[in-house]
Amino acid sequence: LRRYGFGERPAFSTLIAEIGGEFAGLCLHFPIFSTWMGRPGVYVQDLYVEDRFRGRRVGERLLRRVAKECRAAGGVYLRLSVDTDNETAKAFYEKLGIGWSSYEQVQKIVGDAFFAFADTPEE
Template sequence: MATITIRAASVADTALLLALIRALAEYEKLAHECVAGEDSLREHLFGARPYAEAIIAEADGEPAGFALFFHNYSTFVGKPGIYLEDLFVQPAFRGLGIGKRLLAEVARIGVERGCGRYEWTVLDWNEPAIRFYQSLGAEMKREWIINRVSGAALNRLAQLAGPR
């Protein structure tokens, strides 16, 4: 049985994180949308104002997976929340409980920080992940629809704010 360790990512892990993110994008059939680079990851995860955090799972010292998360806020609960942006375990390391350990570690961090919620999304076609999340007590909130504005549409919407 492999020895599994979970640790906080550091700036030295930037290239590794990008490789794991690209592997996740391939798995999700979204590689064409993965335009992140090392410089932006380094700045946004480890720069002067970090926007997100990451943890890395290792199996016998080999990088096996990661979770990337950030805080949000629930006005209804009146507490911060934690949002899991990405969770990925490399295929060679699946079945060792690494995904569960990563999810649990983010939950532990959220509880430690006084968060009232832990949320994430899952692609509707990813039945293995849906079953896995439900087995851990996750509630599928199918009545909520994600809204996204990006690229040119984001710039057009920002223009509606007018001058500052």
Template sequence: MTVTIRPARPGDEAAILRMVVALAVYEREPDAVKATEDSLRATLFGENAQVFAHIAELDGAPVGLALWFLTYSTWTGRPSLYLEDLFVAESARGTGAGRALLTALAKEARARGCARMDWAVLDWNEKAREFYRHIGAHHSKGWEPWRIEGEALERLAAG
């Protein structure tokens, strides 16, 4: 079994969507996914794309996904790589695919001059937290995630 990592490319939309849905199921939000192959194509591969992805393949079959974008830190004066989703199919866990995806992103971050990589982890996902600690990541204390969406976002946008 050989794990390879490559940037996502047009034609990967169905595999990416499959993994996004599988991640949503794992995260106990099976009905939350509104993305489509068309929306993924537009955001990942359209003109001026701001969202990127890497695919992990095991013997040529897609088994993992790291979907990311750049943010900016005014404190460091440099960009940061934000990992939106990391997913490895259950059948491929333990093969090194997750670590290989994060290694590829670390190289991407370094090549882009990023000061750091950030991501969020569900508080109940102890396996993921353990994995991240194992690679040297740490939980950022003091900062809480906040979000505005749906009707509240529409109200705010309307002024």
């Protein structure tokens, strides 16, 4: 995290919440762009709230702050993904009005398969 988030060219930003001087949670995010909308937005990679601070709107406040910063920079949307089995998170986001995409499916390539793909010579 230090290498990619706090160097000369950070790949992400992190908003940290504290309550009474104690770490309460964080929101790791970065700017994105939609060619469909022709506008910038923000991708929330991680939202975490310590168990003892859950139910105190820490996660909601972090997300709203990130959305506010995105909007101030001309952004028009917030995007995130949730582990398929995390029903609590799904309900939390839906309660905030963050809906699920019916027209997209997330696909990925990682590890050795990614390295092989990236290292294949172009023809």
